[in-house]
Amino acid sequence: MEQPTRIDLLELDIDLRLTDLWREAADVTEWNLDVVSAFMRASYGKGYCDALTEESPGMLCQEHGYDVPDRHPGLREAARRDAA
Numbered sequence: 001m002e003q004p005t006r007i008d009l010l011e012l013d014i015d016l017r018l019t020d021l022w023r024e025a026a027d028v029t030e031w032n033l034d035v036v037s038a039f040m041r042a043s044y045g046k047g048y049c050d051a052l053t054e055e056s057p058g059m060l061c062q063e064h065g066y067d068v069p070d071r072h073p074g075l076r077e078a079a080r081r082d083a084a
Helices: 006-017 019-027 033-052 059-063 073-083
Strands: none
Touching: 006 019, 006 033, 006 059, 019 033
């Protein structure tokens, strides 16, 4: 049997985090732009909340062997100004 790739494992991890949304998607009988848009927003929101509650920033990337992207330089500067 072929070993799963890093992307396969990342996709599985994300799918597990979206289990509730997948369950709801299975019940949708009529897909249209409004329904797809609602699921896209819900997925984005779920990912955002998950990122905020990780034990350490970038943990999902690290666990799957990906580099943790740097924060946007403008955000770092704004955070420094707010902290001062």
